[in-house]
Amino acid sequence: MGSDSKVRSFEEVSSHNKIKDCWLIINGKVYDVTPFMDDHPGGDEVLLSATGKDATNDFEDVGHSDSAREMMDKYYIGEIDMSTVPLKRPYIPPTQAPYNPDKTPEFVIKILQFLVPLLILGLAFAVRHYTKEK
Template sequence: MPTLTKLYTMEEASEHNTAEDCWVVIDGKVYDVSSYLDEHPGGDDVLIRATGKDATDEFEDAGHSKDAREQMEQFCIGELDVAPPPIPELEIVSKKKDLPQKVLNFTKQYWFVPVAVVGISVVLGILFQRKK
């Protein structure tokens, strides 16, 4: 029967960032190194600084031996969940349906504009007729 692998997000792994509770992520795997901090040859601060991010580059740059790589497997608690977050579904709204309502709202709000144009036209028409 295959062993089920627990998946963790980077956010979950980064919450474990103290000397009492320290997780690191290396090569897509999550390691709980809390019990190893005092034994780590580079010091506990190196491991604590590696939390909250993918520490693969730092691990590789340190030049760890084959024995160190084998030893770290005992601290593996799962894998990093690299699936992208779900994209929220967008609601599609037709602008054509909203247009009559927008025009109605516009005319209610600015009713005085057409009334003023008609009023000015009537006054100018009367004045023009009197001058003839």
């Protein structure tokens, strides 16, 4: 276990939320996973998304192996003061594009938004041209 073990506040832990400075709370313990960011099988984004909250459920839902759990010991830096952990996490709206259920690439959507009205307009002109009385 890390030599810097002590009781940490939620505010302190949640401020470590960057690729080069990443701490997580799992099962009441605080881990500095910064050295593991490049090696995490799920990528650094998975670890970053678990900052600023109690990441226990995120960790347990994945079903980590015994060896992964043993590896955590070298990243342990202390305990979390549970009285400082908020009961509810504030909602932070997503900063990405709106939900795209069929995973259509965004450029295809933009092209279709441009082309569909043109196609409808062209069809309207064609219908008008061919239905004119002669």
